[in-house]
Amino acid sequence: MRKKPELIINQNKLSRNIDRMLAKARKSRAIFRPHFKTHQSLEIGKVFREKGIDKITVSSVSMAEFFAKDGWDDITIAFPVNLLEMKEINKLAADIQLNLLVDSQYSASVLASGPENKVGVFVEIDTGYHRSGLLPDDPEIDAIVRLVSASGKLGFKGFLTHAGHTYSARGKQAVLSIMEDARQKLNDLKAKYIGQFPELIASYGDTPSCSMADDCSGFDEVRPGNFVFCDVMQYHIGSCSLDDIAVAVACPVVSVYPDRNEIIIYGGAVHLSKEFIAADNGFKLFGYVAELTEGGWGAPIPGAYVSSLSQEHGIVKTPKQFIGKFKPGDVVGILPVHSCLVADLLRPNLNK
């Protein structure tokens, strides 16, 4: 019996979400290298493996170690290389095909002096998100490619981008035009270097665009992550249906306030994270609310939502006609705004 906040997963939806993305990648003749930061779970990794996936993306050396121990042997760490973890990188690279990201000449040159074993290197390209990566016309790209190819231990793999700016785009066309722009930029770079490096690839990662596009042709590799669970954020972007959301957090009801049309749940920022969706008028949404069923959860209760979170408390607002549904000792399902953060919080089995 559930008595504390707990992640619950709908295996059918999860499997369907994977199948759909895998079929799209295959149709597009792109390598499917899903991002495992979303679930950080060996069990879910096994579901992918059973479907034939053998290449993965992670976002830290620790996460690479975690999955390598479970037999994953082709891993890209889609995060600017952390030069302080060269020892761990060397250890990993002795056993698996490890790919790293560099976004500066400085990091490339330190890296070139470091590895004892063969390591693949992607140059990270900023196609508009402006987090990490070099702009496509940055002359440093060429300097990095030369540094990497001159090194005996580094193998130049290609160009990689994460188009995270889809999360602030509005509407399908805006999302798809971000993807198209990234495709153009990566392929222009690829065209420049393919003669010298016939095997180089253009690698693209981002769940909203990969979900909304009919296919992902024009990329050699795709690395979406969040699609496996989906969440209320993806639903708001328009990249999944409510029925695609494969995770919920079971939260005990501890108080019911009929006069305020609010219930208090045991489920706070340490379980659901502080991620929210905001509207202009100050409205904040930290999750939808669903009744738990035998096999999972039902459709979200119309008009009910998590309006506020403190460390362990969540406040759920609900229309008056539903307040009578709840009493202390019940358990409700919360569909999270950001499933990656929730999975990280509720699966503390990874040594961060």
Place this chain on the structure above:
Amino acid sequence: MRKKPELIINQNKLSRNIDRMLAKARKSRAIFRPHFKTHQSLEIGKVFREKGIDKITVSSVSMAEFFAKDGWDDITIAFPVNLLEMKEINKLAADIQLNLLVDSQYSASVLASGPENKVGVFVEIDTGYHRSGLLPDDPEIDAIVRLVSASGKLGFKGFLTHAGHTYSARGKQAVLSIMEDARQKLNDLKAKYIGQFPELIASYGDTPSCSMADDCSGFDEVRPGNFVFCDVMQYHIGSCSLDDIAVAVACPVVSVYPDRNEIIIYGGAVHLSKEFIAADNGFKLFGYVAELTEGGWGAPIPGAYVSSLSQEHGIVKTPKQFIGKFKPGDVVGILPVHSCLVADLLRPNLNK
């Protein structure tokens, strides 16, 4: 050597923060029952114990179990009782003085039928925060007191409030008037019941007001928590100085973008939480930035701050004159916005 995001604690500041609050509680003749949800640490618990503190507050049954195992034997769970954990509550109550919160007749009556061992019960009062608790004039309070006192196993302890609305107050006077209002409300209730329950107490919790008040007289017990670490949020409220902040997160620098005056750190939402301070113009602040020193960290770099967080990446904006300070492979200190959430994220030793 630090190579991954890591919580660092300045023991001198921590000790000074405890001493200051303890002295204030003693001067006010109030029981000092600090909230341990902030640190969730046995080591920091020992620091408190060595200073003579033997009563604590926590916010979940799991946290009570965690500290009870370490010898803490007088614990209040300042969270509406989770009726689904009666088994665990009974087990705890066999060994320690355990105090619970109720905020409804329903929970009180279920609770009254449950315990095998003596349990203390506070009625939670909503003095304006409007999270959990009953309004001071709610007739349900009297019904709960009668239910509790009629039960053989429940002992009525008094009235308890958390004045969390100080966090949205602006200025010292506004914060102190919230505290004064809570004092008045709890003491009015106390006056009504003290004849029948001569030992009942008025218990008050909230770091900003307990920090800003000259003393806490008029409450029988105070339960601040965050004061032990402080954070950028407390600094913005005006309830601590920058020098009082006793925690930072050591974060490796992985990229430097001089053209954008931005650096990328290995330190994201899974390390710092998504808690931020917002200004009207869309400005968001997820932490201050300091250089690490031999014994800890220096004063925050003027104008430098964490402007954005994704799962593992943090973006630091810095004035142009400081961008040259940083290169990949350095480690910077981030002063967090909300130390409780950061401690929860970076100390995953508690079974949530």
